[in-house]
Amino acid sequence: MAQLPHPLSALTVEESAVARDVIRSLHPDTVLLFRQIYLYEPPKAQVAEFLELEHSGKLTDTTPRPPRLAQVWFDVGAREKTPKYAESIVDIGLKTVVSTRTTGPGQLSSLIMDEIREVVAACDRSELFQDKLRQFQLPPGFEAIVEPWPYGASDPTDDGTRFFQGLVYAVNKETGGDDSNFYAYPIPLIPVMDAKTREIVRVLDVATGGKDDPYQSKTCGQNVIDHCQAAEYLPEKLPQGIRNDLKPLTVIQPEGASFSIVDGNRIEWQKWSMRLTFNPREGAVLHDIRYDGRSVLYRLSMSDMYFDGLVTDPNGDVQETKNVICLHEQDNGIGWKHTDWRTGRAAVTRRRELVVQYIITLANYEYVFNFKFDQAAGITIETRATGIVSVVNINPGQTAPWGNVVSPGALAQNHQHIFVARIDPAIDGQANTIVQEESLPVPMNPETNPHGNYYEVRQTVLKSSAGVDLAPQNNRVFKVQNRAKTNPVSGKPIGYKVIIPPTQLLLADAESIQSKRAAFANHHLWVTKYKEDELYAGGRYTLQSKVEAEGVADAAARADNVEDEDLVLWTVFGLTHNPRVEDWPVMPVETLQVHLVPSDFFSQNPAIDVPPSKDQGSKIWTTTCAC
Amino acid sequence: MAQLPHPLSALTVEESAVARDVIRSLHPDTVLLFRQIYLYEPPKAQVAEFLELEHSGKLTDTTPRPPRLAQVWFDVGAREKTPKYAESIVDIGLKTVVSTRTTGPGQLSSLIMDEIREVVAACDRSELFQDKLRQFQLPPGFEAIVEPWPYGASDPTDDGTRFFQGLVYAVNKETGGDDSNFYAYPIPLIPVMDAKTREIVRVLDVATGGKDDPYQSKTCGQNVIDHCQAAEYLPEKLPQGIRNDLKPLTVIQPEGASFSIVDGNRIEWQKWSMRLTFNPREGAVLHDIRYDGRSVLYRLSMSDMYFDGLVTDPNGDVQETKNVICLHEQDNGIGWKHTDWRTGRAAVTRRRELVVQYIITLANYEYVFNFKFDQAAGITIETRATGIVSVVNINPGQTAPWGNVVSPGALAQNHQHIFVARIDPAIDGQANTIVQEESLPVPMNPETNPHGNYYEVRQTVLKSSAGVDLAPQNNRVFKVQNRAKTNPVSGKPIGYKVIIPPTQLLLADAESIQSKRAAFANHHLWVTKYKEDELYAGGRYTLQSKVEAEGVADAAARADNVEDEDLVLWTVFGLTHNPRVEDWPVMPVETLQVHLVPSDFFSQNPAIDVPPSKDQGSKIWTTTCAC
Structure with a gap:
């Protein structure tokens, strides 16, 4: 009998496929959307017992290992008006569902990149949004760009509808090209998408008045971004070019690194040992961290940080991603x-x-x-x-106590991380x-x-x-x-x-x-x-x-x-x-x-x-x- | 006429010698002890005016430069019972004293290494100290070692006498050698030296009782360090040897460093520029720090940190020191x-x-x-x-709320930096x-x-x-x-x-x-x-x-x-x-x-x-x- 993987190792591609197939077999007649499939860590008591044997050198080929479990997040009836969201724990060995939990009132499943991307398409399709956008008459060469965001909690109808929003900017395609920094040209519109219908249900006007007129919004006009300025950061686009007096500083390890990776995901370095896994909600997770065996x-x-969800695609296929952790x-x-x-x-x-x-x-x-x-x-x-601070449009000459003008026409708002x-x-x-x-x-x-x-x-x-x-x-x-x-x-x-x-x-x-x-x-x-x-x-x-x-x-x-x-x-x-x-x-x-x-x-x-x-x-x- | 050095450059060896000679010539019939000679920075108004010209490119060969000044700290009548301490500012160009200040009541000149070293010699000579030390009967192979310290402010006579103290340890010469870590063996004695007479005037007993008997001092006995243990840190002395699994990590700069040093002490690096000087009281001092010319x-x-005073020796000769700053x-x-x-x-x-x-x-x-x-x-x-924490002797089995036992018999006291x-x-x-x-x-x-x-x-x-x-x-x-x-x-x-x-x-x-x-x-x-x-x-x-x-x-x-x-x-x-x-x-x-x-x-x-x-x-x- 093949030995189970270590209980603190990520699911293999094969294990993930088993989990997906178990869920699929239980829902033969409906379209499923898979949000995530990753390791469900076995109960600590089981793992601790196993680790005790492992670290005392008592592990043998026949030592029983905790069962492998997957947590599968998925929507049932993904093409229906009201898909149901579920999280199941699947026993990979037994090919059975151990437990299933569905969201209750006020609970929405976490987002996936597919939904995020849909905001852009919905804006393209939306007459409501395109009408409002046209009223701003962007300068020649500029195109609007929609930056999707989760909606936060300020749903005015408060009926549990799942929303996404877009922040809108303009990109100077003519002189800046595709990789131009569009954040320098904020357009004061926020389209809101209903995630179920994938339609833009409203477009909010964003205030641009600054401290003298904090609730004043521009709703039309040619000059919405005329006072803004390019702010490129890519080296080939910098007006001043890159500095040329920085000499190389090279780190070399002629004998290689001092760490080693054994048994799939166990890192050993300078008396430290630990196991490394990755999941889309927490990112890198380190397990069983020991120094000198203790x-x-x-x-x-x-x-609670959400990471790129491309690890699982909506069909439940797991892609092996490279370079996630270094x-x-x-x-x-x-x-x-x-x-x-x-x-x-x-x-x-x-x-x-x-x-x-x-x-x-x-x-x-x-x-x-x-x-x-x-x-x-x-x-x-x-x-x-690091990265680019979030900015909103502000009228020429204005300042605001809730932020700082970091580029002409661009107010970066005070915030906390x-x-x-x-x-x-x-x-x-x-x-x-x-x-x-x-x-x-x-x-x-x-x-x-x-x-x-x-x-x-x-x-x-x-x-x-x-x-x-x-x-x-x-x-x-x-x-x-x-x-x-x-x-x-x-x-x-x-x-x-x-x-x-x-x-x-x-x-x-x-x-x-x-x-x-x-x-x-x-x-x-x-x-x-x-x-x-x-x-x-x-x-x-x-x-x-x-x-x-x-x-x-x-x-x-x-x-x-x-x-x-x-x-x-x-x-x-x-x-x-x-x-x-x-x-x-x-x-x-x-x-x-x-x-x-x-x-x-x-x-x-x-x-x-x-x-x-x-x-x-x-x-x-x-x-x-x-x- | 040779141009004066930049006003924010350290004194040259020649300038220091001029300053010393000016002071000497004013005190022909007495022995002087020189404590420090280093740059007295010209008044900021003069320097700022000069820097303005320098950075606007208006400096010429004939631009007047602020006069070069030295501050000289010295004792007059160093071999007399009551030497007088003075600080003079010397104009190097004019070879005159600009001003002199002497210490008032409650003011003592700062220490120099010569005084620090004298504590060791005074303990060697002191019958009082040697008698107390002998009562402890150190184990075979051990020798007492005196670690000189400034005395702090707790002079019981409060008459302004200049004191130094010693903390006493034992070094295991037999098995540890000259470089052995003597701090592991604290002896509960503190000899106090009168800096004028260079005699040990009293020897304090240090409490070793810990929390149960906080004022109890050992004054004799064979077992004062019997419960202490070796604590070597030099690689060749470590019982376990050094770890052997650390592979080299080498930083190389194949084209050299990105910084340059111009005009003696001006550092230029990545749009930064600054001048560097060094003095014994502050260490490295950076002047006229600019970014992109601003x-x-x-x-x-x-x-207020005191550095090794060997820059000036007691005769007023300045030694060029290497490797002070990197x-x-x-x-x-x-x-x-x-x-x-x-x-x-x-x-x-x-x-x-x-x-x-x-x-x-x-x-x-x-x-x-x-x-x-x-x-x-x-x-x-x-x-x-970093370095070694200060420890005092503590009786076997005892602990104390004012510190932690970090090695058998050695209590490291809680403190602040x-x-x-x-x-x-x-x-x-x-x-x-x-x-x-x-x-x-x-x-x-x-x-x-x-x-x-x-x-x-x-x-x-x-x-x-x-x-x-x-x-x-x-x-x-x-x-x-x-x-x-x-x-x-x-x-x-x-x-x-x-x-x-x-x-x-x-x-x-x-x-x-x-x-x-x-x-x-x-x-x-x-x-x-x-x-x-x-x-x-x-x-x-x-x-x-x-x-x-x-x-x-x-x-x-x-x-x-x-x-x-x-x-x-x-x-x-x-x-x-x-x-x-x-x-x-x-x-x-x-x-x-x-x-x-x-x-x-x-x-x-x-x-x-x-x-x-x-x-x-x-x-x-x-x-x-x-x-």
């Missing part, structure tokens, strides 16, 4: 250093990092996500925001505890602080699932500890420290739709008790959601015990982005980092055995340097 | 990226940085300071803390203004916020010099603006944004010596009006200081107008360091960054003309990657 995290992912090593400067000033003997190592990187493009914007692993057993979760990283720890086992640690002043007093230079390090155990906030003035940090295991040197529980940047939380009013549907954005850290398949901070169905349902706030509200429990951390961090002119036409990266560092997990600096920098082959220095 | 900063430095380029990942999802055309650049790096070793500890310049016209001020970067801006000229910007919620209301998704960006001008704090919950940032110049695109004043990490401020009680002598550490940002030679946040004389005198708090207290003025920013950031076992024996770097980014200073992303990454020669990717 368990650190069970699972690490970005919660893996590389990089140098990040000095790792640790000490010089004995008496003898002059210096010891210095450089900090090598393994980077798991993936990038998503969301219309105008892009996010770069990096999971970085270092030799000192630290993990960095990094986001870089709020990210959630889901961290499922397994600090030498599943039973973990969160300890909040603060450093607090102690008033001078003769008994415990006679000189006034003592401060208290106060630890508070989080007993119940909850959302909690940072307090940088108190140097508040959180530790995930395994209290059953004691560091042999310090006598304290082994653990990892979680360092979250104390960025601003959601600014929207508590009564706004934005606030209600993104309850996750109201705290810096959520701690919940582990529950199977509870993966999405913003709720299971986010498209046009009016509340965050089955999200992290609901999970926390269970008030589960999280002391010595299998728990999950959700770190919330973001960017309040009030655009600068320098963010145009493509913005330089804005970078945020969450750090996980061992805290009394090891018996010494885990990077102490990194070879000295002279033995690492780095020749980064080009002037005199003692480093 | 002035950004007049001067940038770390305020300069290199590095790659820092994606700089900006956008993909047009319709056409699939991606534009991606990598972010190249110029790094000006210097490193100081302060006994056990080291700091790495990096000034980084990027192609998007941003400046990053980075500190990396607080840094100040002094930023003297010149945003297209000297007349600048600081604007505090916050992003604040606005309650939902029918007029200005009908959907509850609007937030207010509130700007407040700082009118008077002051210390101000961060408020990350409000996304508080500060902008330095030149309000006389308007961005042609946005219509807003040109400026730079200053992003300071909201780290914890000083924890010591307000009445403690630590708090009084470090008033600078009580705010995240100080804004003062520019004053000649006002460079040191912690005050001019910090050794054993009891208050911060002539420091940044005093400067701010003048309540000068700072609107449209020549002003200075002092950013305060730090690390509350409660040591982990993983910080031992040498700690992995802990990194902090301050960012300066243009904010409506340019008319678009200044990095838009960076060549695409494929043209930059980078071959950093070793697996599939679309970046």
